Amino acid sequence: MAIKIGITGGIGSGKSVVSRLLEVMGVPVYISDIESKRLTVSDSLIRRELISLLGEDIYTDGELNKTLLASYIFGNPEHIRTVNGIIHPRVRDDFHQWVKRYDAYPIVGMESAILIEAGFAGEVDAVIMVYAPEEIRITRAMQRDTAPRELVERRVRSQMSDEDKRIQADFVIVNDGETPLIPQVLELITSLSKNIAYLCPPKK
Ligand SMILES: CC(C)(COP(=O)(O)OP(=O)(O)OC[C@H]1O[C@@H](n2cnc3c(N)ncnc32)[C@H](O)[C@@H]1O)[C@@H](O)C(=O)NCCC(=O)NCCS
Ligand SMILES: Nc1ncnc2c1ncn2[C@@H]1O[C@H](COP(=O)(O)OP(=O)(O)OP(=O)(O)O)[C@@H](O)[C@H]1O
Secondary structure, eight states: OOEEEEEEOSTTSSHHHHHHHHHHTTOOEEEHHHHHHHHHHHOHHHHHHHHHHHOGGGEETTEEOHHHHHHHHTTOHHHHHHHHHHHHHHHHHHHHHHHHHTTTSSEEEEEOTTTTTTTGGGGSSEEEEEEOOHHHHHHHHHHHHTOOHHHHHHHHHTSOOHHHHHHHOSEEEEOSSSSOHHHHHHHHHHHHHHHHHHHSOOOO
């Protein structure tokens, strides 16, 4: 059975960059942002519940109205809980199916900014935190999304602070733009591989 790692970190921390490096090194990664968007379109239960919560406008020409959903959830903890309660159970089920498909791999990953908040940390064997100071994260997200500071800060405030997440992580990758990234990812793989050897001793 594959070792499952969760890759987390706040908006703009560099999870996608780290996940890409892991994939290049042979670790398949389930990207929750992408898969949850796919499910909001393809899963009839999610569609039905989002329409009954937010009306028909939540889908435009069959596509999710991301602007409407984002303005509903970000900045309102009650709304975010309701929407997460509709989407996250289906993401969890989908991840279980995905893991079965990648069972031949020694290590697989799940990337989610809200791995801990969403309770997905319980689905993985180790939590990897990609850490960058908040101001760097905000600047990166503003540049990447050509988004105003206020919008990015609202999303930052919808997430657990990275300082709190860091305490719960098994392994921290620092992505502050100064500490080299690749050696840290290699160290992570080496340390996980040692655990695999320990858990699955070679057959004689
Ligand atoms: C609100 C949506 C439509 C906004 O889409 P958009 O393309 O503008 O942003 P994107 O998906 O790239 O999200 C950007 C970042 O916002 C943050 N974010 C997204 N959803 C959440 C959430 N429920 N709680 C806290 N932060 C979130 C993450 O850091 C994410 O990486 C989209 O994020 C969404 O459908 N969110 C609800 C589903 C969810 O919880 N996704 C997170 C992974 S399970
Ligand atoms: N070490 C770095 N040096 C320079 N730019 C970086 C570095 N790490 C990440 N970036 C850039 O910062 C932006 C945010 O990184 P990335 O998309 O990986 O963050 P993320 O944690 O996946 O964010 P989100 O939660 O919003 O999906 C991207 O444009 C990325 O190219």
